[in-house]
Amino acid sequence: MPELLTAIVDDHPIVIEGLKTLLANEENLRIVSGFCKGEELLSYIENNKLDLVLLDITLPDINGIELCQRIKQLSLSTSILILSNHTERSIIMQAIQNGASGYLLKNSSIDELRHCISEAVKGNICYSKEVMEIISRPSKNELQGVPRLTRREKEILVLIAAGKTSQMIAQELFLSPLTVDTHRKNLIQKFGVKNVAELIMEASRQQQL
Amino acid sequence: MPELLTAIVDDHPIVIEGLKTLLANEENLRIVSGFCKGEELLSYIENNKLDLVLLDITLPDINGIELCQRIKQLSLSTSILILSNHTERSIIMQAIQNGASGYLLKNSSIDELRHCISEAVKGNICYSKEVMEIISRPSKNELQGVPRLTRREKEILVLIAAGKTSQMIAQELFLSPLTVDTHRKNLIQKFGVKNVAELIMEASRQQQL
DNA sequence: TTTTCTATACTGATTTTTAGGTATTTTAAT
DNA sequence: ATTAAAATACCTAAAAATCAGTATAGAAAA
Incomplete structure (x- = not known):
């Protein structure tokens, strides 16, 4: 051999x-x-x-x-x-x-x-x-797998993680703050979390940040 | 030798x-x-x-x-x-x-x-x-060093990171929600950040989570 | 070409957080 | 015993986030 x-x-x-x-x-x-x-x-x-x-x-x-x-x-x-x-x-x-x-x-x-x-x-x-x-034993958080984020969502996620509010992000990306709110909502929904605190926690745990 | x-x-x-x-x-x-x-x-x-x-x-x-x-x-x-x-x-x-x-x-x-x-x-x-x-070359974020958290603050930090609101945390720890708000405020101040999103980001970056 | 996905934007109501304080009681350290 | 730090609790008001929807234009995939 x-x-x-x-x-x-x-x-x-x-x-x-x-x-x-x-x-x-x-x-x-x-x-x-x-x-x-x-x-x-x-x-x-x-x-x-x-x-x-x-x-x-x-x-x-x-x-x-x-x-x-x-x-x-x-x-x-x-x-x-x-x-x-x-x-x-x-x-x-x-x-x-x-x-x-x-x-x-x-x-x-x-x-x-x-x-x-x-x-x-x-x-x-x-x-x-x-x-x-x-x-x-897949943990609860991992059951639905890693969410696939769109380009825009990723972009907004990092800005949220940087402590920016929807208004600030909107200004920076030339969007309506309402649009940013929608993306924010979708992020929270995709990750299956309750608010930004948990969102940032999960995202950073999953190396998405 | x-x-x-x-x-x-x-x-x-x-x-x-x-x-x-x-x-x-x-x-x-x-x-x-x-x-x-x-x-x-x-x-x-x-x-x-x-x-x-x-x-x-x-x-x-x-x-x-x-x-x-x-x-x-x-x-x-x-x-x-x-x-x-x-x-x-x-x-x-x-x-x-x-x-x-x-x-x-x-x-x-x-x-x-x-x-x-x-x-x-x-x-x-x-x-x-x-x-x-x-x-x-000290980066901006690191200039003020790692904040020392009290036991209570650490406890509340992890609950915030878990997506719990002040009310929920208060119930869990048998505190007034106003007290939890104070701790939350102090955490944000100690970390030198603007809101929870940035707080969780910094804390996890600093291994405090 | 039709359908799906992405990005965009809005309404209206409610909840939560944040910013500016102050103040009292425990607990720990000197 | 005194002092300092930590934990507790409160007030007011503004700002921001969240919930629960709807809707439309454009891009990409079927």
């Missing part, structure tokens, strides 16, 4: 080095490279074979979830294992949807990491214990 | 292991232990000598900043180096105020880490390059 050619993508050099040394003793694994940026991995993949990628969600250039998709476009045979701090159910699901074979939190144990790697390369989908729990 | 007895505190086992192996070759360093929880370190320190602690801000039990203080209370001779992802100027300053000898971001290079360790144990304060920049 040949060694699995593996790359690590994480914006923390310390984590990359850590993973490298941690996995150095694995028989069937060969860490060929570590990257801080997503683009670096993509250009590597264009010229080299890769069996496995350990991938972070938060990267300086591209989002890890989009990166999943692009890796799979370039090389369908490459397995992807997400190693992230994000505990949002929606993010986990999106990652899997985009081709990841597993999802681990960074605070998972070394054994879990080893186990998930071996499952991933076998072609199975594998989660760490904590992630499994997150997937299994 | 004797070896520096060093401990690592981080909620990510992978980071702990990574740092351990990364620093294994350092001549003057001896990693004696790694902990995921703050309390574990504190009880260790009560019985053992430690020269250096590499410390994360986000921990499952105690806040890293408070932990700084408590480490210094137990053992003034122990140097603390913060290794965190938080780029908030206020958090960095608080850490230093509470006795840390340096602050590194997790995405800093291995060389920076080595350099800061050597400076810290010499008794100097040392920051990674990026952190240095953050310290040097």
